[in-house]
Amino acid sequence: MRILISTRESNIRDNSTDRNAWGVDSIRVWGTDITDSLDALPVYEPGLTFFVPTVLERDNALLYDGALLALRILFRYICNFRKGINIVLLGTEHLESFLCHFIYPNTIKIPGIYYCLNNQKIVSSTILPLNKISERYQYAPYLSQLGIKLPSSFKSTHSLTNDWCLYKWNSFMGFSKAFDDINLNSLYFDYLKAIEKIKDVKYRKLENNKELKNEILTLREMTSRILLIDDNVRWHKFFREIFSKSNVEFDSIGENFKKLDIDVIKYEIAERIDTFNPDVILLDFRLIEDRDADCRFDYISGTQILSMLKGTFYNPGKSYGRQVLIFSATSRIENILRLKALNADGFILKEKASFYSGKDDTKAIISNMVKTLSESIVRAGFLKKLNAKFDNILCITDSYNYPIDFVESIKHTVDSIRLTSQNNKLNESVLQLIYLDIFKIFESIKNISGIILFPNDFALSVKASTFLQICSHGKSSIYQKSPDDWNCIHKFSLSPIHHKYCKEKNLNFAICAIILFRLGYTQIDDTHWNDIRIIRNTIAHGDNGQLAKRNLILNIDSLKSYILIMLDLIDMILDPTKINEIKPILS
Amino acid sequence: MIYIFEDRDSRKAQNQDVVKEHSDVICFAKFDIDTDQDLNDFIVENFCDADCLIFHKSYTFKDKNVNLSQIQSYMLRSGVKFCVYSGGIEHGSISQDGITLVNANVMYENLAHFINYYKDSNEVILEILLWGERYRLSQLISMQYELFNQYFMSNDLEAIIPSEDLDEILDDTFSKFEEYEFDASPILDKLKDRMYSLTWNEFFNMLSTGIHKIELTL
Structure with missing residues (x-):
């Protein structure tokens, strides 16, 4: 079959006169019968030959839009039918001149591609040999020599990766609505398809991927707030689709960022974070692509926003604990390391055409994205609470008249824990370290002079048997010793049986006394102090016996839970507004 | 005079040097037409000296009743050259009715050459925006x-x-x-x-x- 592509500027149309004159079976008019989508091309048959003018529109002659169309036609047949067709380029100049002007002169080296003048007699008398290429791989060396360039609408490989990743992920997830916006109709994408870097989209049903489906369902069941910061509105749609019908509240910002100055962008993001209070932020690394493409690392919009969100180690900013994940096409190791140094909590890397080797790649990358999000939600759930409690305790110690060395020790502990939790996975070992660090605050509290304001005339005595017995202040025996003796906890006098615990600055005794007489509890166990202490002893000394007696389990969840309980207790002890001082009863 | 209607601050900042250098013939402008203002009156009042308007394809108008194609038709009828640019345009083109489309990066790359030619000849050649020095x-x-x-x-x-x-x-x-x-x-x-x-x-x-x-x- 011989097909002539005609232009709207010429008068050649698909009628018998013109078909006979040009010696073709069919004439198709560019822009009418054949459009950008190239969907109406006939199926492959041996001897299929296209005659394509090198120029389709006069005013854009230097573009050689016809020659580009011819390449796209060839790529389509290589991709869809894996067989060779013939294409004759119909020029209006000598071949040498065409090769000097056309951007891809190596086109003419491809088997089955010919060039002749766009002349009726020449075309009608052209008889070509059958293109013997029968396997697509035979085209590979010729296609690699073409040097197909990125479309000018793509400033960088970043935008290319964006479009390709959206194409793959939406098709893989079966998000047909979102996919409507993605236009991969260009020579470059046809080229990628021809060299098997891309395959034509196939909508998949998530139901067919049970493992991935379960991962996504688990993610959807998590209660959390996720904010996407991205200038590409198609990513907004993609994630909105992922989090539809889920417990995750999703919000997005950035579609107008291309038009804004970086300072205005920072302001808008800060404002949205204040109102939405997200647990996890997905931050596009290049928010203003026009500008970011030529920027040094420090000035790239994503770097600047990350610095604003995460602050520095000593000034962690409001987002400490809130997980900021870099959503990027970058796989440059130096960029990743530098972003990590700026306290990025994780990375979701977009799928790249150049690394694609099959649908399993897409599945693995999406699965990784879902896992990263799930883990981040869990991390944020703990770290945001931890951070809020730290902030509160630091505020209390700054606001009330606590000794400077005590305040400094608290700050040091908080900094140390923030560093540990920022840069490490929250596994059992790390949580144990955090636990021991926080427990040290009790030691510091014990040494604060006057933390328990006993009347000068009384002292505390603890009865024998268990610690629980001292819980009930009603049952405690208080007796008067000499005046001025009982203002500091380390001077407590004890009954002989407990003397071994309490003769000098005994932590347990001091905290029990604080709980009973500063906070006014009647039961120590109401504050979990005994559990806190036993867990600490288990971690520090490997003493599992007491743990078992109290039915305590040491795992990630219990450690997280008791870390937060410890901080609540510290908060109660230090906050003067929470003091419920009990006067000891005279016996 | 040539007016560029650029609503992306980053691009404006990147290209302000060339525009400032030739501020006698070109400037960044805003199309701040009010809702109740007549398009004709607004153009006459603000851009009567225009030889060419260069518009960002997705320019946001304050008045939602005004759109790019209205302005384009008006200008082409008045013999004022009109160019639309966008980052999303892959291949630039000039249609027979004078509508010029060009990729944003390509337009800014060729802008200095375009202005220089305009200054030398007082002629607006939109092909220069598409092809730069290869326009001939x-x-x-x-x-x-x-x-x-x-x-x-x-x-x-x-x-x-x-x-x-x-x-x-x-x-x-x-x-x-x-x-x-x-x-x-x-x-x-x-x-x-x-x-x-x-x-x-x-x-x-x-x-x-x-x-x-x-x-x-x-």
């Missing part, structure tokens, strides 16, 4: 395309050009050269020597050689 080559190839389609597409290249048609063909050919402002005299001189028994193919070769020589001078 673009015109040369367009001319070649037109001549080829007119004379060489349907005729038998081996046939002798009918002598009764030859004068008219040569006149039309040189008119085309004049239209595109290329010098046809070297070709004319050669053709005068071969006025008779000239085949279409010979005519094509002579034209091609002449056009190639012109190309070397661009």
Whole structure:
């Protein structure tokens, strides 16, 4: 079959006169019968030959839009039918001149591609040999020599990766609505398809991927707030689709960022974070692509926003604990390391055409994205609470008249824990370290002079048997010793049986006394102090016996839970507004 | 005066140097038309000296009733050159009705050359925004395309050009050269020597050689 592509500027149309004159079976008019989508091309048959003018529109002659169309036609047949067709380029100049002007002169080296003048007699008398290429791989060396360039609408490989990743992920997830916006109709994408870097989209049903489906369902069941910061509105749609019908509240910002100055962008993001209070932020690394493409690392919009969100180690900013994940096409190791140094909590890397080797790649990358999000939600759930409690305790110690060395020790502990939790996975070992660090605050509290304001005339005595017995202040025996003796906890006098615990600055005794007489509890166990202490002893000394007696389990969840309980207790002890001082009863 | 309607601060900042350097003929402008204001009045009041408007394709108008195609139609009717640019346009083009589309990066790359030509000749050549310094080559190839389609597409290249048609063909050919402002005299001189028994193919070769020589001078 011989097909002539005609232009709207010429008068050649698909009628018998013109078909006979040009010696073709069919004439198709560019822009009418054949459009950008190239969907109406006939199926492959041996001897299929296209005659394509090198120029389709006069005013854009230097573009050689016809020659580009011819390449796209060839790529389509290589991709869809894996067989060779013939294409004759119909020029209006000598071949040498065409090769000097056309951007891809190596086109003419491809088997089955010919060039002749766009002349009726020449075309009608052209008889070509059958293109013997029968396997697509035979085209590979010729296609690699073409040097197909990125479309000018793509400033960088970043935008290319964006479009390709959206194409793959939406098709893989079966998000047909979102996919409507993605236009991969260009020579470059046809080229990628021809060299098997891309395959034509196939909508998949998530139901067919049970493992991935379960991962996504688990993610959807998590209660959390996720904010996407991205200038590409198609990513907004993609994630909105992922989090539809889920417990995750999703919000997005950035579609107008291309038009804004970086300072205005920072302001808008800060404002949205204040109102939405997200647990996890997905931050596009290049928010203003026009500008970011030529920027040094420090000035790239994503770097600047990350610095604003995460602050520095000593000034962690409001987002400490809130997980900021870099959503990027970058796989440059130096960029990743530098972003990590700026306290990025994780990375979701977009799928790249150049690394694609099959649908399993897409599945693995999406699965990784879902896992990263799930883990981040869990991390944020703990770290945001931890951070809020730290902030509160630091505020209390700054606001009330606590000794400077005590305040400094608290700050040091908080900094140390923030560093540990920022840069490490929250596994059992790390949580144990955090636990021991926080427990040290009790030691510091014990040494604060006057933390328990006993009347000068009384002292505390603890009865024998268990610690629980001292819980009930009603049952405690208080007796008067000499005046001025009982203002500091380390001077407590004890009954002989407990003397071994309490003769000098005994932590347990001091905290029990604080709980009973500063906070006014009647039961120590109401504050979990005994559990806190036993867990600490288990971690520090490997003493599992007491743990078992109290039915305590040491795992990630219990450690997280008791870390937060410890901080609540510290908060109660230090906050003067929470003091419920009990006067000891005279016996 | 040339007005650029750019609503992306980053792009504006990146390209402000070239615009500032030629602030006597070009500036970044805003199309802040009020809801109740007449489009005609607004344009006359603000852009009566415009020789060319260069608009970002997705420019956001304060008045939602105004859109780009309205302004484009108005300007083209008034003989003001109009160019639309966008990062999403892959290949620039000029349509026969004068609508010029160009990729944003390409437009800014070629802007200095475009302004310089405007300053030198007081003429707005939108092809410069598309092709930069290659715009004359673009015109040369367009001319070649037109001549080829007119004379060489349907005729038998081996046939002798009918002598009764030859004068008219040569006149039309040189008119085309004049239209595109290329010098046809070297070709004319050669053709005068071969006025008779000239085949279409010979005519094509002579034209091609002449056009190639012109190309070397661009």
